[in-house]
Amino acid sequence: MKIQKNVREKRGSSLVSSLIQRRRFILLAFVFVSFSFAAYGLASSEPMKFSSWRYSYCVLSDSPVVLSSEWGQAVLQANLTLNQPVDVLPVLVKVDDCAWEVSLDGVIQFEREKCFQCADCGGTVINFTKVSAGSHLLEVVAGNVGGDFNVDARPVAQEGAPYAALSDWHYSYATTENGSCGENSADWRTEDVLRRSALGLSAEQKQALVRVNLTVDGDFRELPIILAVDDCARRVSLDGIVQLERASCSKCVDCAGTDVNMANVSKGSHNLEIQAENVGGGFTVALRPYGAVPSTPLMIFLGAIILLAVAEGKRISALMGRRSDRTYIILLVIYLSLLKVVALYYSDFLLSDGLVSGKSVQDIRQEFGVDVKEKYILAVLATKWDASHYLTIAQKGFASKPAFAPLYGWAISVITPATSNPLAASLIISNLFSYLAIIAFYYTARRHLNKTESAWATILLASFPAFFVYGILGYTETLYLFLAVASWNLFERRRYISSGLISALALLTRYMGGAIAVINPIAAAADKKIRPRSRKEWISFFIGTILPGLAFILLIVYLETQTGSYRTLFDVRKEWQSKGIFEGPNWQFYQLISGDQNVMFENYLYALPLFIVSFSLIAISPAMAVYCVVFALMSISLAGMPAVSQPRYLIMLWPVFLSLGRIRDSWIKSGLIIAFLLLGLKGLFLHLTGFWT
Structure with a gap:
C-alpha cells in the first residue's frame, strides 16, 4: 500500500511538473485562439446595425394648444402664412396665464416685463407690422402662473384684409394628456440625433416617435432585438408592419428590456419605428442586437494580456534580451497603440449603449465653433470635465481660466491652425506625448535596469489606469509626464540648467509640478551620484533650481497685465x-x-x-x-x-x-498588468459616465 501511494504521488508530481513545463505551449495555444477570435471579430460584424436615429417632436395642427397645468413655461412655434403683403396684421393672442414674449421671424413684436395670473386670458391684440407674403415663424413664450395652461393665437378677421392662417403648431414637450397629437406621421416634426443605439429624452416629454434605420446583412426568418424604454413601447413596426403593440402602458414595463422578434426580415435597409411613452420619471429609448457585446476589443485585450504572460518565458526572455533598445521601443509603441484601440473601442461601445454623458453637439458648436456630428465620441474625449477648460484657454487666453496651468492650452492654440479644429489639436497633443513619455521613461529606466526589466517597467506604466485613461483624453497628464521624466533624466546626468528649464515647463503644465524644484535639491542631498561636483556645476544647479520659481513669478506678472491684479491666481484657486x-x-x-x-x-x-x-x-x-x-x-x-x-x-x-x-516572477507582473487594465477600463467608464474628473 505504501509503495502504491508513493507511485501515485510520483505520478501526480510528474503530471504537475509536466503541465508546468508545457505552460508555454498552453499559453501559445490561448494566444492563437484569442487572436483568431479577434481577427474574426474584426473581419465580421453583427448581423444588424442601427443608424440615422431621428427623434420627433409632437406637432399640433390647430390652436388652441393645451399644455400640462404642471408646466411653468413653454416655447411654442407656429407657421404663419400670408397670401399678400400687409402693413399691419393684428393677431389675437390668448394665454392662460401670460405671454412673456411674441416674435415673428425672430423680431420681437410684444414683450412683457412681469407675468401675473390671467394677464392674457381675455386675449391681447398684437399688431405685426410690415409683414410680407409667404410663410413666417411665429414664436410665443408662454408662462403659467397657476391653474390651466393653454395658448391660442388667431389673426383678427377684418373686412377686405388679406388671408392669414396659423398652422403646424409644435413645441418641445411631446404630447398632451388628451393625446391630441395623433398617430399620423405628418403630425410629427423630425430632428436628427447622434446616439447610435440609445436616445435620452426630457423627463417632461410624454410621448415620442423614434425612427431608426436598421441595416441587415442577410435574410432572416426571425430577427430578435432588445428594446429598452423607460417607461413603455406602445408600438414597434418595421417598414410599416407592426411587430409589437400594447393596448395600455404601465410604469417601467420595458425598462429592463423587451425582446422583439421581427419576422421575415430581408437583407438591406429597413425603417424601424418605435412609439414610446413616458408614464413618469425618466424617458429613454435604447436598442441593441440580441446578445451583442463588444467582443472584438475584449478579444484583442485578452490576446494581448496572454501574449505578455508568455513573453517573459525564459527562452523568449533570453531572445528578447539580445534585441536592441530600438526594437524594444517599437514593441512598446505597438503595445501602447493596441491599448489605445481598446480604449477607443470601449468608449465607442459606451456611447452606443447610451452610457456616455457629455456636452451636446450644440454646446460644443457654440463654445468651440466645431461641428462634431460625425465623430461625437472623439469630441467627448476632448471636452469632458477639465478638458473643456484647456480648450477655453486655447481660444480665449490664460486669463479666462487661470485656475488651470496654461501650457497645454497654449500648445492647443499653436496646433489648431494646422488642424482647423481645437478638439483634434488637443487629442493629437495628448496622444503624441503619451508615446514620447513612454520612450523617455524607457531610456530613463535603462540608466538603472537592464533592457528586459526596463521594457517591463514601461509596459506596467503604459497599463497603469491613470496613463491608460488620460492618455486618450484632452488632458495634461501625458505632456506633464514627458516633461517630468525628461527633467529628471537631465538632472541625473547633472545637466541642471536644462533640467530646470523643463521643470519650469512642467510647472506651466500642472501647478503641482512646481514641487520638482523643491524635491530635486532634497534628492541630490540623498544621492551623491547626482550632486554637483565642481563650482561650475553648483552654479548650474542653483540656476536650474530657481528657474521653475521664476516661471511662476512671470506667470503672476502676466496675469496682472491681463486682469490688473497680482492675486488673480491665488483668488481663483481659493474660489475653486x-x-x-x-x-x-x-x-x-x-x-x-x-x-x-x-x-x-x-x-x-x-x-x-x-x-x-x-x-x-x-x-x-x-x-x-x-x-x-x-x-x-x-x-x-x-x-x-x-x-x-x-x-x-x-x-x-x-x-x-x-x-x-x-519583479522576477512573470506571473506577478502579468497579474499586475491585468489588474491595471481592468481598473483602467473601469476608470474610463467612470470618467465618461460622470464620476472621475
Whole structure:
C-alpha cells in the first residue's frame, strides 16, 4: 500500500511538473485562439446595425394648444402664412396665464416685463407690422402662473384684409394628456440625433416617435432585438408592419428590456419605428442586437494580456534580451497603440449603449465653433470635465481660466491652425506625448535596469489606469509626464540648467509640478551620484533650481497685465477650493472611514500601495525614492475636490514602476498588468459616465 501511494504521488508530481513545463505551449495555444477570435471579430460584424436615429417632436395642427397645468413655461412655434403683403396684421393672442414674449421671424413684436395670473386670458391684440407674403415663424413664450395652461393665437378677421392662417403648431414637450397629437406621421416634426443605439429624452416629454434605420446583412426568418424604454413601447413596426403593440402602458414595463422578434426580415435597409411613452420619471429609448457585446476589443485585450504572460518565458526572455533598445521601443509603441484601440473601442461601445454623458453637439458648436456630428465620441474625449477648460484657454487666453496651468492650452492654440479644429489639436497633443513619455521613461529606466526589466517597467506604466485613461483624453497628464521624466533624466546626468528649464515647463503644465524644484535639491542631498561636483556645476544647479520659481513669478506678472491684479491666481484657486488643497493624510483617511462618497475607495487602492513601493526604490536610486515618497505624501494629503482627482495625480509617481519592472516572477507582473487594465477600463467608464474628473 505504501509503495502504491508513493507511485501515485510520483505520478501526480510528474503530471504537475509536466503541465508546468508545457505552460508555454498552453499559453501559445490561448494566444492563437484569442487572436483568431479577434481577427474574426474584426473581419465580421453583427448581423444588424442601427443608424440615422431621428427623434420627433409632437406637432399640433390647430390652436388652441393645451399644455400640462404642471408646466411653468413653454416655447411654442407656429407657421404663419400670408397670401399678400400687409402693413399691419393684428393677431389675437390668448394665454392662460401670460405671454412673456411674441416674435415673428425672430423680431420681437410684444414683450412683457412681469407675468401675473390671467394677464392674457381675455386675449391681447398684437399688431405685426410690415409683414410680407409667404410663410413666417411665429414664436410665443408662454408662462403659467397657476391653474390651466393653454395658448391660442388667431389673426383678427377684418373686412377686405388679406388671408392669414396659423398652422403646424409644435413645441418641445411631446404630447398632451388628451393625446391630441395623433398617430399620423405628418403630425410629427423630425430632428436628427447622434446616439447610435440609445436616445435620452426630457423627463417632461410624454410621448415620442423614434425612427431608426436598421441595416441587415442577410435574410432572416426571425430577427430578435432588445428594446429598452423607460417607461413603455406602445408600438414597434418595421417598414410599416407592426411587430409589437400594447393596448395600455404601465410604469417601467420595458425598462429592463423587451425582446422583439421581427419576422421575415430581408437583407438591406429597413425603417424601424418605435412609439414610446413616458408614464413618469425618466424617458429613454435604447436598442441593441440580441446578445451583442463588444467582443472584438475584449478579444484583442485578452490576446494581448496572454501574449505578455508568455513573453517573459525564459527562452523568449533570453531572445528578447539580445534585441536592441530600438526594437524594444517599437514593441512598446505597438503595445501602447493596441491599448489605445481598446480604449477607443470601449468608449465607442459606451456611447452606443447610451452610457456616455457629455456636452451636446450644440454646446460644443457654440463654445468651440466645431461641428462634431460625425465623430461625437472623439469630441467627448476632448471636452469632458477639465478638458473643456484647456480648450477655453486655447481660444480665449490664460486669463479666462487661470485656475488651470496654461501650457497645454497654449500648445492647443499653436496646433489648431494646422488642424482647423481645437478638439483634434488637443487629442493629437495628448496622444503624441503619451508615446514620447513612454520612450523617455524607457531610456530613463535603462540608466538603472537592464533592457528586459526596463521594457517591463514601461509596459506596467503604459497599463497603469491613470496613463491608460488620460492618455486618450484632452488632458495634461501625458505632456506633464514627458516633461517630468525628461527633467529628471537631465538632472541625473547633472545637466541642471536644462533640467530646470523643463521643470519650469512642467510647472506651466500642472501647478503641482512646481514641487520638482523643491524635491530635486532634497534628492541630490540623498544621492551623491547626482550632486554637483565642481563650482561650475553648483552654479548650474542653483540656476536650474530657481528657474521653475521664476516661471511662476512671470506667470503672476502676466496675469496682472491681463486682469490688473497680482492675486488673480491665488483668488481663483481659493474660489475653486475654499479650504487648503493640502490638509495632511488625515483628511482623506477620515473621509474614507466615514463613508464620504467624495473620496472613493479606489484612491487608496492606488495611492497606498504605490507609497509603500516607493521605499523599494532605495535599492535602485535613493534620489528616486525621495522623489516618489514626497509626491506620494502630497497625493494622499490632498483635500476637497483635488482629492477626488487623486488617481490621475499618481502619474507623478512614475519612478515606482522601475521597482515593479524588477519583479522576477512573470506571473506577478502579468497579474499586475491585468489588474491595471481592468481598473483602467473601469476608470474610463467612470470618467465618461460622470464620476472621475
